[in-house]
Amino acid sequence: MANQIPLVDYLVLGDRPHLVAKECTSCGARYFDRRNACASCGRTEFTSVDIATEGEVRAFTIVAFAAPGIPTPYVAAMVDCGGTSVRANLINVPPDPEHVSLGMQVRLATEVVGTDDEGTEAIGFGFEPKEG
Amino acid sequence: MASDDLWILGIHMTKFGKHPDKDMVDLASEAVLGALADGGVAMSDMGVIAAGSLMAASAGIGQQLQKQLGQTGVPVYNVANACATGATALRVAMMAIKAGEADMGLAFGVEKLAGAGLLTGGSRKDDSGTFTPSGRYGAVAPVDGRIGTEIMPGVFAQIGMEYGHRYGGTSFELFARISEKNHAHSTLNPLAAYSKKMSLEEIMGDFMVAYPNTRPMCSANCDGAAAAVVISGAKLRTLSLEQQRRAVKISASVLTTDPWEESCQILPDVNTLTRNAATMAYEQAGVGPSDLDLVELHDCFATAELVHYDNLMLCEQGGAVDFFNSGATWRDGTMPVNVSGGLESKGHPIGATGIANVWEVSTHLRGEAGPRQIEGAKIGMTHVIGLGSACGVHILEKSAG
Structure with a gap:
C-alpha cells in the first residue's frame, strides 16, 4: 500500500x-x-x-464554474456534525439538485486526491449520503 | 440643522460599465469633479480626502487623484475594506469632520473590474514534488474545490441556502425571481452597466455559476466611480439656501465586523453583523424600518438579497420569503429595494459601490431621480457587505429646507 x-x-x-x-x-x-x-x-x-463523523447538510452549492484546473461540477457544503459546523464537499453523489438536498443526512468518507513524485497519496475527505 | 449633524453636500457617480479608454484616475476624477460641482465647492474647500479602492488603495489612488485635480496638501486616507470599501471611505471622511479636523471632506471610490471574472478561488496545477503540509490547515495541496468552495458565487449561494434550511420556502426559482426584479428595475437606470429586462426563463436558463446562482444572478464586474462631499451642519449653514435645500442628511452611519458565531469560520456569517449594523443605525437615526421609503442593499448575488431583507429587519425574522413573494420589494411595493437595479444589473465596481448606493438614495430624496423616482421619498437606507467581513449601513434623510 x-x-x-x-x-x-x-x-x-x-x-x-x-x-x-x-x-x-x-x-x-x-x-x-x-x-x-x-x-x-x-x-x-x-x-x-x-x-462526529455523521451530520446534516445545512447549506450547499453546486459549483459549475471555478478557477483553472479545478474539476467541475462539485458540491460544496456546510455540514452540521453534532453541533460543530464543517466545510466539505459532498461526494459519492451526483452533483445535481435532484440528488443533493438541504437537511440531507451524510457521513464522512475519504478519497485519494493526488499523488506526489515519491508515490505518496494525499487523502482528502468529504461527506456522502447515509444509506437507507 | 444641528451643528454636529453631517450632510452630503454634493454627490456623483459615473456610468457603470466598460470604460476601456479611461483609467482609474480618469474615472475617479469624473466622479469627484461631478460631486464638487453638484455641491458648488472646489478641491480647495476639502479638508480631508478618503480614497476607496480595493485594487488601488495601496498604490495611493488618493494622491494620484490629487496630482490631477489639486495638490492641496490635506490629509489623504487610502482605504480598502473588501466590498465595504466605498462605505468605509465615506465614514473616514465623516469621522474626520466629527473629530473636528475638517468641516468639509471628500470621499470617493473607484474600481476597474470589467472582464475580471472570479475574484477569489485558487487555481490548481498538477501535483508535483513532495507533499509537505503548509499553512494554517497543514494542507499538502490546494483545498479550493476539494474542501468546499472559496468562490464568492458559491459562498453566497450557501448563505441563501442556509436561510432556506432554517426557515424553508426557498427554491432556485425564488432566488431567480429576486434577480428578475432587479433586472426589471435597471431598465429605468441609464447609469447601470446592464439595463436589459430579463425574463424568469432567461435568468434560470442562463449559464450556471454556482447553483442556485446563474450569471445574471451574480453582481456584474465593471468599471466605475462615485464620490461625495461631506459637510458639517455648522458649515452648511454658512452656504446658500439652495445648497442647504439640496443637502442630504446623514442620519446614521455605522460600520461593523462579524462577531464570533459557531459556524462563522466555516461559512462567513453575513447576518449577525448586518443585523447589528441595522440595529445601531435605526437607533442613531431615531427611525424604524417602516419609516424607510427605499433601500439599496448589497445584492452581490440574488441569494444574498433575500437574507438581508431579514437582517435589515425589513420583514419579520424568518419571513423574507413571504415578504418578497408579497411584492413588497418591487419599485411599486411597500418597501422598494434596489430600484437602481442593484449590483446584479447596475454593476459592482467594488470601491465605488458603497458611495454609489448613497448617490442613488440621495437622488431620490432630492426628487431628482427622473423616471425611476420613488415619489415622496424622505428616508432611505444603504447597505454594503464586504466579505471577511465588514458591513456599512447609512440612513439618509431629505433636507427639511
Whole structure:
C-alpha cells in the first residue's frame, strides 16, 4: 500500500478516519486551523476533540464554474456534525439538485486526491449520503 | 440643522460599465469633479480626502487623484475594506469632520473590474514534488474545490441556502425571481452597466455559476466611480439656501465586523453583523424600518438579497420569503429595494459601490431621480457587505429646507 498523508492536518486517517478540532478550554469554541488565540473569548488554551463523523447538510452549492484546473461540477457544503459546523464537499453523489438536498443526512468518507513524485497519496475527505 | 449633524453636500457617480479608454484616475476624477460641482465647492474647500479602492488603495489612488485635480496638501486616507470599501471611505471622511479636523471632506471610490471574472478561488496545477503540509490547515495541496468552495458565487449561494434550511420556502426559482426584479428595475437606470429586462426563463436558463446562482444572478464586474462631499451642519449653514435645500442628511452611519458565531469560520456569517449594523443605525437615526421609503442593499448575488431583507429587519425574522413573494420589494411595493437595479444589473465596481448606493438614495430624496423616482421619498437606507467581513449601513434623510 502506498504511503498516505492527509490533505489537511485536521483529518486523522487510519481504521476510523475522522476530523479533529481545537476546542477552547475556556468557552468551548472549536476551530480547524492553527490558532493564536480564541476568536470568541481571547484565551489561548486549547484541547483536541474528535468531531462526529455523521451530520446534516445545512447549506450547499453546486459549483459549475471555478478557477483553472479545478474539476467541475462539485458540491460544496456546510455540514452540521453534532453541533460543530464543517466545510466539505459532498461526494459519492451526483452533483445535481435532484440528488443533493438541504437537511440531507451524510457521513464522512475519504478519497485519494493526488499523488506526489515519491508515490505518496494525499487523502482528502468529504461527506456522502447515509444509506437507507 | 444641528451643528454636529453631517450632510452630503454634493454627490456623483459615473456610468457603470466598460470604460476601456479611461483609467482609474480618469474615472475617479469624473466622479469627484461631478460631486464638487453638484455641491458648488472646489478641491480647495476639502479638508480631508478618503480614497476607496480595493485594487488601488495601496498604490495611493488618493494622491494620484490629487496630482490631477489639486495638490492641496490635506490629509489623504487610502482605504480598502473588501466590498465595504466605498462605505468605509465615506465614514473616514465623516469621522474626520466629527473629530473636528475638517468641516468639509471628500470621499470617493473607484474600481476597474470589467472582464475580471472570479475574484477569489485558487487555481490548481498538477501535483508535483513532495507533499509537505503548509499553512494554517497543514494542507499538502490546494483545498479550493476539494474542501468546499472559496468562490464568492458559491459562498453566497450557501448563505441563501442556509436561510432556506432554517426557515424553508426557498427554491432556485425564488432566488431567480429576486434577480428578475432587479433586472426589471435597471431598465429605468441609464447609469447601470446592464439595463436589459430579463425574463424568469432567461435568468434560470442562463449559464450556471454556482447553483442556485446563474450569471445574471451574480453582481456584474465593471468599471466605475462615485464620490461625495461631506459637510458639517455648522458649515452648511454658512452656504446658500439652495445648497442647504439640496443637502442630504446623514442620519446614521455605522460600520461593523462579524462577531464570533459557531459556524462563522466555516461559512462567513453575513447576518449577525448586518443585523447589528441595522440595529445601531435605526437607533442613531431615531427611525424604524417602516419609516424607510427605499433601500439599496448589497445584492452581490440574488441569494444574498433575500437574507438581508431579514437582517435589515425589513420583514419579520424568518419571513423574507413571504415578504418578497408579497411584492413588497418591487419599485411599486411597500418597501422598494434596489430600484437602481442593484449590483446584479447596475454593476459592482467594488470601491465605488458603497458611495454609489448613497448617490442613488440621495437622488431620490432630492426628487431628482427622473423616471425611476420613488415619489415622496424622505428616508432611505444603504447597505454594503464586504466579505471577511465588514458591513456599512447609512440612513439618509431629505433636507427639511
